[in-house]
Amino acid sequence: MQLKKLEWQQLYPVKKLLFLGAWLFCVFIFVAAIILLVRDGNRENLWLGILCGIAAFVMSCPMIKYTRISYHCMPYFNRIFTKCELEELVKNEKFYPIENTMDKKVLGLLESGTHWLYAGGRLISKDLAIFGWAEGSSSLNGRAVTPVLFIYMTGEVIKIDLGFKIHIKEIENYNQYLWEKFQIIPRIIVGEQREHIVNAFARQFQELKENLGLNEKELVETILQNPEKYRNMYMERLPDYIKKWCETN
Template identity: 35%
Template sequence: MKQLRKTEWRRGYPIKKNLALCAWGLMALAGFAGILSHPENIPSLAASVLALAGAVLTLPRLLRYYRTTYHSLPALNRRLTKEEQEELLENENFETITELKTESLRWTDIAESAHWLRINGRYIPKELVILGGAEVTFNIMNRDTTPVIFVYATGDTVKIDLGVQASVQKIRELNAYFRSRYHIFPGQADGKKTEELCSIFREIYTDYLKEKEPEKEDAVLAKLVKDAGELRQKCIEKMPPYLKRGDRKA
């Protein structure tokens, strides 16, 4: 079985897809059945209309979730076919990053291959990541889990839940590892600034694809996964100076 398929089954995505479809079907069926069987019962009719409205409103989201080929390959799963995604990881051999699996992350899946990071069952192309890292979260009940957010040179943003709440010291250690080993610039929690930066990267990536014509996007991405130096440099040149310095307070 191919690597992506194994990860999908370990994370339970095929089962989650079918459960979501069944739940939606039951909600839609309950709505239709209630309207047809008890049209004179006002409370029952209202509940049935609400159930049917809920089914209609959630249908687009359900379809997007169900049609997503590999949830374990975020962002790129929207740009590539199922076969193209499988090919990217076919010959990659992953090894656990043991130095990071300490304290709260000792049970978290953190591994890497020549060109990819795997974090909690999600695959990240190391060459395409420009900035990002783990974010400190605060919750009055101390139940928040730590997210890791990456911004790609394609303009895509990927958020991965570590599934645990990492300490501030562990987050610093994780981000220091990303910076020193993969040359990833520190990210920022400001959503508006991040979106502006993503917009700039998307424009650069679109122009880059035009320069590579008549090559198709799948072929370009396959090369970028191995070496994105040219595209990275174009993106870094357009980044605000404070991000290049790693100044998160600017």
């Protein structure tokens, strides 16, 4: 899997340049306004300079954060792994369309590999995901898109907008596919317990870090090496009705 190619397909390098360019433009206008004020006493463009200065200040942290991300196509993982480590994680991964569940026009939006799922230009770890589903959406302007959500063992919630609306039958098929193939539990079972589950997973992850004496990155690497062991551990933290559903389906 070529992450660089995937990044360019989603135009992330271009977005970085545009973001950086907008910030530099605001800085330039601010500095120019100050120079004109000090040198010539020109106050005509002072307010514009002040506004651009405020904009540059507000944009600074988001701009630095956005441009420093190595691969936007790997949410969560891009915060704790280096660029080379991310490339190594998906080095031999090959993705195939989920042909039995999807209409041909959306085959390219949802694909499956050995350890990763491809959804709307992003990669999701099968080994770290406990819950996952596509859900229906509606919009008053008729531009609704289908979001796909996953809950990791870390308590991290990954949400991806596919940029395309998938019919309800295909959503049901995809959710069923996630459960039958990878034991990733669908939303219909989560119900109103989502926040409770996310918090429970975050606490479990923190406890594991403390008990094993590992940092976040080291623990994620450990889980990826033996995902079934930790999946069973997390399943024990789920509400009884979810465990019962998993046992009978």
